[in-house]
Amino acid sequence: MARLTRAQQQERTRAAVLAAARREFTERGYAAAKVDGIAERAELTRGAVYSNFPSKRALYLAVLVDMVEGGPKAELPTAVRGGAVEPGAAHERGGTHRRGNAADRSGAAEAVPSIAGALGAFARIRLEGMPLAEGSVFSGQGQLRETAGVLDDEPFRTAFGQLTHLEALLLALALEAHAPAHAPAGRQVRRAQLVLRLLDGPGAAADPALGLGDPFDIVQACAHLGALPLDDAWNPPHLPYVPPAQTCGHPWTPPGQSRDLITGLPVSFAEDGVIALLGTNRLKSAEEAVRAARSRDRVTVVVTTSDPAETGRLVRLRAGDVARCLRRVFAPDALPRLRLVLDEHGLLASALGVPDADDATEYAVRVRQGAIVARAKGRGAAHAAASSGLMTSHVSHTTPDGAAS
Structure with a gap:
């Protein structure tokens, strides 16, 4: 038998740790799971576990990411997003909300007639597997959705909160692209934020089996939000004080292709547009770039x-989950044009001239014809780069496609 190379042995050890961790977390939940128990299941030492994963939380997130990204047959939990979703078909009531057909299983989008219909469908998918009766509890795979003990420090909670803003922006962009003529006009960001708050609220409790309410009521409430008149005014107080981007003419040489976390497609960065490099503490600024950008950007x-071991995996997990929900509700041409890339190794940051990027980074550039023509850094950088060269203000007036009104 051929002798395994060092890389092959490391990969085999990592796979054994992941498999053992998945069993441990499933049976015991995150809080009660022990690294020693995982090592024993994998027939490895505690040191071997930590040589592959720096902490129990990193290992927990790796298990979830592996399940989400593991291919068409992978189960799709949404543990750390704050909701509670079992793999499988969505809940049905009298056939009204049936989503278990072949098109749905293959990931194809179903037609939705309105903003309310889209929000109702999104809510059903997000809440798949929620206990149907008060007092019901999760078992087996459901324990992988436990949040108690995961968000146990401020930096991780901050990243989690910033990611919810980014998720709302992605849902809003899909709603705006999908909206028929009779839908509420304008931006949908505030509506999306309300929907996600309503959906994720049950998961905020330490015990997700308590106080969930009826999932059908939650779905209907989300659908009703589609018709609620909302003022999506946009006047962040700091934007008038953001200095303009600095014009320049530096060649732009991106470090090869990256992968879009929303579509899974490669990103070459060859197109003209805006690139915003944001640390996980600054993800809310993505809305500033979208609001200020030209429609063709x-x-x-x-x-x-x-x-990257913990916060990076959290980004992959939540982005992958919201992308899964969006793909099941919206047609491909309504998916957000915003691309989302995780720079795990700092290659893109270095290419942009920010070699010391961290979670507090906010840096943005405008690219045109293979060159960086404007740069901005610090708070408001995404807005400054996106609005560079424009003759009108984007502070209070933008249209749904991001162009100046």
Whole structure:
């Protein structure tokens, strides 16, 4: 038998740790799971576990990411997003909300007639597997959705909160692209934020089996939000004080292709547009880039973090989950044009001239014809780069496609 190379042995050890961790977390939940128990299941030492994963939380997130990104047959949990979703078909009531057909299983979008219909469908998918009766509890795979103990420090909670803003922006962009003529006009960001708050609220409790309410009521409430008149005014108080981007003419040489976390497609960065490099503490600024950009601009958010093992995996997990939900509700041409890339190794940050990027980074450039023509850094950088060269203000007036009104 051929002898395994060092890389092959490391990969085999990592796979054994992941498999053992998945069993441990499933049976015991995150809080009660022990690294020693995982090592024993994998027939490895505690040191071998930590040589592959720096912490229990990093290992937990790796298990979830592996399940989300593991291919067509992978189960799709949404543990750390704050909701509670079992793999499988969505809940049905009298056939009204049936989503278990072949098109749905293959990931094809179903037609939705209105903003309310889209929000109802999104809510059903997001809440798949929620206990149907008060007092019901999760078992087996459901324990992988436990949040108690995961968000146990401020930096991780901050990243989690910033990611919810980014998720709302992605849902809003899909709603705006999908909206028929009779839908509420304008931006949909505030509506999307309300929907996600309503959906994720049950998961905020330490015990997700308590106080969930009826999932059908939650779905109907989300659908009703589609018709609620909302003022999506846009006047952040700091934007008038943001200095304009600096004009320049530096050649732009991106470090090869990256992958869009929303579509899974490669990103070459060859198109003209805006690239916003945002640390996980600054992801809310992605909305500033979208609001200020021209309608023809390609906006790309590059996420950077100093902790790829934990925070980086959190980004992959939540982005992958919201993308899964969007693909099941919206047609391909309604998916957000915003591209989302995780710069795990700092290659894009270095190419942009920010070699020391971390979770507090906010840096943005405008690219045109293979060159960086404007740069901005610090708070408001995404807005400054996106609005560079424009003759009108984007502080209070923008249209749904991001063009000046």
